[in-house]
Amino acid sequence: MRKLLAFLALAFSGYAQPAVDQYLSELAESALADRAASLSGLTRAQAEQRRAVIRQKMLAEIGGLPSSSGPLRASITGSFTRPGYRVEKLVYQSLPGLHVTANVYVPLNARPPFPALVGVAGHSANGKASATYQHVWITMARRGFLVLAFDPPGQGERSETLDPATGASRAGIGVQEHILIGSQCLLTGGHEARYEIWDGMRAVDYLKTRPDVDGTKIGVAGNSGGGTQAAYLAMADPRLAAAVSSCYMTSWKQLWYKPGPQDAEQVFPGFLKDGFDFPDFAFAAAPKPFMMTTAIRDFFPIDGARRTYEEIRRFYGALDADAKAGYFEYDDTHGWSKPRREAAYRWFEKWLMGRESAGGEEEVETEPEQNLYVTPTGQVLTSFGGETTQSLNAREALRLYSRRAARSGGVTREMVIRRTQYSPTQTRFFDSRLRLPENADGRRPAILALNAAEEDIGEMLGAGFAVMAIRFPASSIRAESGYSSQWQTANRAFLVGRTLIGLQLSDVLNDYTALAANPRIDSGRIRIYGRGPAAVTALHAAFLTPGIESAVLEGMPLSWLAATQAKFPRGLIDIVLPGVLRDYDLPDLVSALAPRPVWIADARDAGGVPLLEQAVKAQYPTAHVLYRPEGWSFRKVYAEWTGGSGLSDK
Numbered sequence: 001m002r003k004l005l006a007f008l009a010l011a012f013s014g015y016a017q018p019a020v021d022q023y024l025s026e027l028a029e030s031a032l033a034d035r036a037a038s039l040s041g042l043t044r045a046q047a048e049q050r051r052a053v054i055r056q057k058m059l060a061e062i063g064g065l066p067s068s069s070g071p072l073r074a075s076i077t078g079s080f081t082r083p084g085y086r087v088e089k090l091v092y093q094s095l096p097g098l099h100v101t102a103n104v105y106v107p108l109n110a111r112p113p114f115p116a117l118v119g120v121a122g123h124s125a126n127g128k129a130s131a132t133y134q135h136v137w138i139t140m141a142r143r144g145f146l147v148l149a150f151d152p153p154g155q156g157e158r159s160e161t162l163d164p165a166t167g168a169s170r171a172g173i174g175v176q177e178h179i180l181i182g183s184q185c186l187l188t189g190g191h192e193a194r195y196e197i198w199d200g201m202r203a204v205d206y207l208k209t210r211p212d213v214d215g216t217k218i219g220v221a222g223n224s225g226g227g228t229q230a231a232y233l234a235m236a237d238p239r240l241a242a243a244v245s246s247c248y249m250t251s252w253k254q255l256w257y258k259p260g261p262q263d264a265e266q267v268f269p270g271f272l273k274d275g276f277d278f279p280d281f282a283f284a285a286a287p288k289p290f291m292m293t294t295a296i297r298d299f300f301p302i303d304g305a306r307r308t309y310e311e312i313r314r315f316y317g318a319l320d321a322d323a324k325a326g327y328f329e330y331d332d333t334h335g336w337s338k339p340r341r342e343a344a345y346r347w348f349e350k351w352l353m354g355r356e357s358a359g360g361e362e363e364v365e366t367e368p369e370q371n372l373y374v375t376p377t378g379q380v381l382t383s384f385g386g387e388t389t390q391s392l393n394a395r396e397a398l399r400l401y402s403r404r405a406a407r408s409g410g411v412t413r414e415m416v417i418r419r420t421q422y423s424p425t426q427t428r429f430f431d432s433r434l435r436l437p438e439n440a441d442g443r444r445p446a447i448l449a450l451n452a453a454e455e456d457i458g459e460m461l462g463a464g465f466a467v468m469a470i471r472f473p474a475s476s477i478r479a480e481s482g483y484s485s486q487w488q489t490a491n492r493a494f495l496v497g498r499t500l501i502g503l504q505l506s507d508v509l510n511d512y513t514a515l516a517a518n519p520r521i522d523s524g525r526i527r528i529y530g531r532g533p534a535a536v537t538a539l540h541a542a543f544l545t546p547g548i549e550s551a552v553l554e555g556m557p558l559s560w561l562a563a564t565q566a567k568f569p570r571g572l573i574d575i576v577l578p579g580v581l582r583d584y585d586l587p588d589l590v591s592a593l594a595p596r597p598v599w600i601a602d603a604r605d606a607g608g609v610p611l612l613e614q615a616v617k618a619q620y621p622t623a624h625v626l627y628r629p630e631g632w633s634f635r636k637v638y639a640e641w642t643g644g645s646g647l648s649d650k
Contacts, residue, residue: 018429018430018473019429019430023425023503024492024493024498025256028252028253034275050283054280055235058236058276059236061268061271062269063190064194069198070096072206073092074090074092074209077090085141087367089101089104090104093202093386095198096387097387101127101380102149102151104146105147107143110144112212113211114144115219116145116147116148116207116217116218116219117146117219117220117221117348118218118220119147119222120220120229120230121226123174123224126369127157129156132223132335133223135338136336139361139362145348148203153178153199157373158379159173159177160181162379167379171568174225178265180569183573185389187560187579187581188564189578190396192389196229201233201236201237208239219241219243219244219351219352222244227247228248230245231245231278242289242347243285243291244292244347245290245292247298247335248300249282249292249300251304251307252277252304252495260483260488261495268494269494269495273496277308279312286315286319287320290326291328292312293327293329294328296330297333300334309325313327328343342357394564397560400582404581419579421497422544430471431470432507432511434467434515435457435467435469437464444466444521445521445525446465447465448468448470448511448527448529448541448548449467449470449529450470450530450534450537451470451532451533452469455634456529456531470511490573494578499576501575505541508538512526524547526549528542528550528552530554532556532574533571533575536586539551539556539590542596550596551593551599552641557603558586559586559587559619560575560580560586564581569606569607571608598623599625599640600626601627601628602627603625613625613627626638
């Protein structure tokens, strides 16, 4: 306990820490402490046992790999030659219709079969064509490696939210597209990383078809987001013979708050709860050569990187493979700088060529981005069309809808608890306050009011209701890296096997219990109201609590299914439950509440636009559908719900 408190004191210094963040931190520290204990005094047998289960469990966290892939349909759309190497412009399909653009750098001064490298791009707008990354691809080719460098989804020639008029990404290239589509993927039980990993594994499939490649000597390397992918591929693909992950590997104990969770593909739901940390990516690859290259002044904390390397070194030592755990650090900032690039060259030459390095990086002349285009237009969507990760996930959501429709029986309590990760606790996460109407006498009916406007609370009180007003503000923590506090709090919850909705439910159901036990409250007349994202929490609370007699859901998104079909859903992270569409959707919950009355007011599409009544009724045939024109009072709109007496016009 002292250790835990010391950790929390350190972690919280400088932050106005709300209870929800403290609770998640305690769960994280507990999971990390359990993991550390399991690795203490590690034997070879224990190391082999752990290694055997990592891949299966990690891949399960992101929805598993696709069950079938289809033909690669690889084609070379063009090529050009430079001193010491040739560049081939490659497109292949990692899944049917999902085109991956890549450049293949073929050595001209070496004899095939060549050792090969899968080059994975970080979050550069131009993906594989980043000038920094070209230094690696060109240098490796000149040293005798065949390099396949591909564009990740949402980068380079693979923007998925392309504006045809401007040629720019509407969501924002790279990180923003990943956050948008990654949130949608979570709803189906998928993950942004699932597609990135599969693109890389299909790159290995392609390399193994080439007669000029030694299929036993394929490595993977990348920096930042590419370092992320390199670590993932080392974990997921046992065919890879060596790996270098640059400017990514650290430890969650150091990363948890500063800068905290980041891109969509970098958070696996349940990762810490399942006993994992960064070293486990290397553990899964052991005893194959795995190297970390780091920056002392990186935003990925260097203390965490050093701790992680020590863990990896001990794990490899248990397998009698100490020399295959590599580490390099340099005193600079985030990026694939020349010292880290040269460390990667040395690593791959040692383990894939069996020789000492050919020396430092020579000067190279990089290509303008347009010279490396695989597509005629510079974008897959305008050249080939086909699928995107977003469209494939949308199709999966429809498949899950059909499966649910054919299922006997509706949504169950077990499903809701599993998806929300609701876990009763007496810890108070959010602010709430019981307010009684003036001159209240006798036992009053009550409303659990979730994120209600102050003027609406006044209207409820004026109608004679006691009001338990509950607020769900965003986390107070602000990341230096620019991610929203709500995004980071949601992802901290995912890491430890919780959800924002599940945490909110804990407070709401505790408040319901308190209301029902209050002698001034009529326990048989407790209702619930939720506004915006809180309407989703209110709906879940009503489902889990038969004593809630009715519900009003204002400004609620139409459905999670609709969110997966939309190009630009808004505010999705507030209501994401990983894998929820495998079990139920919002209309299923409303149907399950019947015959209890439900009012749905100002229902919104996934983009936040109000929906026509017939569209809402089609999804919610048992609900009352209402609209609230601007300026209309709560009591006017909800006259029937509040009893229909003493109403004002506005």
